[in-house]
Amino acid sequence: MQKDQLFTRRRMLLAGAAVLGAAGTAGLVVAGGEEEAVRTAAPAPVPGPQARQAPLRSSAFRLRPLTGGAPARPAPRRLKVRTEPIFRIPEHGRQMMLTFDDGPNPDYTPHILDTLAKHDVRAMFFLCGECVEVNQHLVARMAEEGHVVGNHTWTHPLLTTLDRSEIKSEMERTSHIIEKTYGELPQWFRAPYGAWNRAAFQLGAEMGMEPMAWTIDTTDWDTPGTDVIIDRVESGAAPGVVILSHDAGGDRSQTVEAIQEWLPYLLDSGYHLTVPNRRL
Structure with a gap:
């Protein structure tokens, strides 16, 4: 996409969103309902040499025109149905994902986006x-800043308490508004x-989405204290790890403070913070 097209699209989105307000939802890490939630334990920490990642290139996840003379977008490709989510990313060197x-x-x-931008990190x-x-x-x-977004339902319900049509509505509505605001499904x-x-x-497979879980839960949803969050990240750091934090659903000031400490620590320890390719 040409630079002038990108900026034109972003100005359209920002102008259309300027009149909107704020909201949040809640998040916990539990199992519920008739089917058991998938769990995993965090791996042992692995020390690494001092290193910094190279400056980021322009995002591959840029916005694209959605109206006017743009061609119709094809339906998402159906994926193989998994029986458990993805807990880790491939261990290509010392990569982790936030x-x-x-x-x-x-x-x-x-504030989280500002910290990520300061350190040239995508999440x-x-x-x-x-x-x-x-x-x-x-x-x-x-x-605009190259982050990847995923679907977390519309209202953050416990899916194991819903019927199939309700789950589908939660997922479809969210995918549609993400496409509208982010530029792609x-x-x-x-x-x-x-x-x-x-x-x-x-x-999820029918809508072209892979299921992503996590390796390390920072427990920031329980507001355990900034130092506890920092320790959970730093002690659990290892290649392939996926870190779970929250930027909404309650008071996330501890999360905002903690990332300012643990993010430069991970970078100084030689970790590269990455985002997934189009497909893992």
């Missing part, structure tokens, strides 16, 4: 549709509370 759930939120997401944001609806400008910023899905069931796996 993920943030439940946003965007105007009180916390901008993955699993968005709730009702939060996207009132914070579209933040999703446009995520696209999400290719990743995360079940609220980490509570997966067969319908979620099947519907």
